[in-house]
Amino acid sequence: REWLISRRRYKNIPGPFLSRYTSIPLAFHSRGGKRHLYVHSLHQKYGPLVLIAPRHISCSHPDAINVVYAQGEHALPKSDFYKAFVVDGTPNLFNTQDRTEHTKRRKALAHPLSYKSVKEMEEWIAGNMLKLIKNLDRKCESKTGPTSQLTSRTTTTTRTNGVPLGAETPGRASGSEEKEVEGDCPVNMHAWFNCFTFDVISDLAFGQSLGMLDRGTDVLPDSSSSSSRGNPYGQENRTGVAAMIGLRGRAAAFLGLFPPLVGFGKTGMCIRWMLLHFWPDPLIRKGLSSSDMLSDIATKCVRKRMASTNDDNETIRDDLLHRLLTELRKSEKPDQFIDDIKEPEPLNERVVVTEAMLLLTAGSDTTADSAAAILWYILAQPAVHQRLIEELDENVGVLAHDLAAADELPKHDQVKSLPYLTATIQEALRMFATNAFGLPRVVSDFSKPVTLMGTSIPPGTELSVPAYTIQRDRDVWGEDAYEFKPERWLSEDEASEVLKGKDEVKKADPKYLLTFGAGPRMCIGKNLATMQLHLLIATILLRYKLELYDPHKDLEAVEGFMNKPVEVLVKIARR
Numbered sequence: 016r017e018w019l020i021s022r023r024r025y026k027n028i029p030g031p032f033l034s035r036y037t038s039i040p041l042a043f044h045s046r047g048g049k050r051h052l053y054v055h056s057l058h059q060k061y062g063p064l065v066l067i068a069p070r071h072i073s074c075s076h077p078d079a080i081n082v083v084y085a086q087g088e089h090a091l092p093k094s095d096f097y098k099a100f101v102v103d104g105t106p107n108l109f110n111t112q113d114r115t116e117h118t119k120r121r122k123a124l125a126h127p128l129s130y131k132s133v134k135e136m137e138e139w140i141a142g143n144m145l146k147l148i149k150n151l152d153r154k155c156e157s158k159t160g161p162t163s164q165l166t167s168r169t170t171t172t173t174r175t176n177g178v179p180l181g182a183e184t185p186g187r188a189s190g191s192e193e194k195e196v197e198g199d200c201p202v203n204m205h206a207w208f209n210c211f212t213f214d215v216i217s218d219l220a221f222g223q224s225l226g227m228l229d230r231g232t233d234v235l236p237d238s239s240s241s242s243s244r245g246n247p248y249g250q251e252n253r254t255g256v257a258a259m260i261g262l263r264g265r266a267a268a269f270l271g272l273f274p275p276l277v278g279f280g281k282t283g284m285c286i287r288w289m290l291l292h293f294w295p296d297p298l299i300r301k302g303l304s305s306s307d308m309l310s311d312i313a314t315k316c317v318r319k320r321m322a323s324t325n326d327d328n329e330t331i332r333d334d335l336l337h338r339l340l341t342e343l344r345k346s347e348k349p350d351q352f353i354d355d356i357k358e359p360e361p362l363n364e365r366v367v368v369t370e371a372m373l374l375l376t377a378g379s380d381t382t383a384d385s386a387a388a389i390l391w392y393i394l395a396q397p398a399v400h401q402r403l404i405e406e407l408d409e410n411v412g413v414l415a416h417d418l419a420a421a422d423e424l425p426k427h428d429q430v431k432s433l434p435y436l437t438a439t440i441q442e443a444l445r446m447f448a449t450n451a452f453g454l455p456r457v458v459s460d461f462s463k464p465v466t467l468m469g470t471s472i473p474p475g476t477e478l479s480v481p482a483y484t485i486q487r488d489r490d491v492w493g494e495d496a497y498e499f500k501p502e503r504w505l506s507e508d509e510a511s512e513v514l515k516g517k518d519e520v521k522k523a524d525p526k527y528l529l530t531f532g533a534g535p536r537m538c539i540g541k542n543l544a545t546m547q548l549h550l551l552i553a554t555i556l557l558r559y560k561l562e563l564y565d566p567h568k569d570l571e572a573v574e575g576f577m578n579k580p581v582e583v584l585v586k587i588a589r590r
């Protein structure tokens with residue numbers, strides 16, 4: 016009956032025949048890690064409105080952004096797809112579908128993640144940057160000589176478990192084999208960026224970094240015993256945290272297409288247990304198990320942090336967790352100022368843990384993946400690389416040879432407004448959106464009437480606008496929409512100075528950039544992310560000579576919920 020209703024309702028919306036009846040075609044491409052490319056190909060074939068699953072319309076018309084991700088009373092809630100991200104039945108800011116709950120949670124995180132607040136934490140970011148630099152300096156020194164020929168004989172790692180690894184990679188997970196190869200010594204910058212962003216977010220969120228840069232790995236020392244839930248995969252191997260987040264995203268992106276599989280309550284828990292133990296696809300089982308392990312890691316960190324806060328001798332560290340706790344307490348007691356609360360009420364631990372886990376999962380690999388993609392685009396275009404170096408040399412100056420302290424590193428104030436650096440980062444984020452497929456919203460029974468391109472959309476319909484397709488739309492970006500051209504983000508004067516008589520480019524309009532999402536559910540961590548991206552790219556380019564290890568190879572990526580570069584291998588030497 017559902018099928019018949021759906022068929023009648025959406026008879027005017029084109030799309031593949033099977034997708035009218037089942038989500039399996041979409042799930043198949045999601046499982047294959049290429050959902051955004053599949054949806055993109057459907058739009059090329061069928062036009063801007065496509066039925067990609069029985070009740071799901073993808074709309075690639077730029078005007079759809081303001082409808083699907085509308086603000087205020089026209090805002091559409093997140094669809095049941097997001098239930099797949101709920102851990103232990105407690106929704107967080109990212110996956111809650113309830114508007115009131117979302118407003119309350121968003122308010123609690125908005126202040127801690129405001130630009131002012133994040134700026135105050137710059138010294139902690141710099142501390143981790145220094146550690147990253149020390150590690151990369153060591154990689155350079157281990158080459159054949161101080162002036163480095165960028166070549167040496169080394170080992171490289173073959174991937175056997177889908178986890179991104181490369182030679183000289185931190186975070187080597189089990190299941191990978193090593194083999195000796197002749198040739199240059201590649202460094203996997205993506206893996207190092209992961210260590211950096213995980214350490215930063217754990218430092219800011221839990222008061223203590225996870226120590227990945229110190230250990231040169233994203234495998235936690237006690238990860239083999241981290242799952243206390245008796246699940247069969249928790250102790251299988253020493254999986255890196257980045258890989259756990261990737262696996263979790265892949266499982267959720269698949270299961271979210273079948274909402275009955277991701278319910279809450281006793282039935283939901285029962286179904287989850289069965290999936291974890293008996294689902295035939297190991298990727299899904301590992302994804303579910305990874306979710307449990309991440310929750311355990313967040314619980315441990317929060318408990319440790321709370322215990323140290325309760326210790327009278329410990330001075331309170333004014334980090335993200337402290338600010339989040341303060342805001343959450345305020346929202347529990349909205350009429351009182353926090354200072355008036357003599358004895359703070361204990362907060363529900365699960366609420367704090369789910370938000371802390373959200374910071375860890377939403378605020379780490381997204382930034383590392385973006386930084387890796389940005390670096391790849393820069394290195395793939397030597398002219399862009401050269402121009403950036405000129406801009407940085409001119410405005411920041413040469414870094415001390417033996418960096419001894421974090422305050423010798425570039426400051427955010429020095430790099431945040433550099434036009435060409437900012438334009439390059441924006442352009443790379445256009446070419447590579449970590450959330451590349453359309454983020455689904457639903458027209459609920461309570462939604463205001465929704466019309467897309469003259470078509471009235473019935474309640475119960477899921478809608479999404481695919482970032483990958485919008486960010487390559489020729490009407491929006493110009494005929495060269497598929498090309499990487501930072502100039503499109505510069506002001507007219509700056510662009511003509513850079514182009515020097517070469518063909519004009521159509522000026523970019525940031526409202527069509529969906530990399531950080533749009534509307535009321537837009538990324539709340541954008542300030543922190545962009546600060547890290549500016550600092551990371553500026554520091555790395557200032558300090559090192561970099562080349563892509565294989566300039567003929569495209570940037571390879573695999574998509575779960577996020578589109579993640581597999582690796583970015585470079586040759587590296589000190590400038």
Ligand code: HEM
Nearest residue numbers: 109377378381382385450454530531532536538539540544
């Ligand atoms: C370059 C890095 C990042 C990218 C590309 C990115 C992208 C996104 C996108 C596309 C969304 C919307 C998701 C949706 O509608 O389903 C989102 C939401 C969110 N992001 Fe980020 N993000 C990044 C960094 C961060 C950081 C550093 C944090 C936190 C420290 C963070 C925390 C969040 C949270 C909490 C949400 C949910 C917001 C809500 O539903 O109200 N993100 N992010």
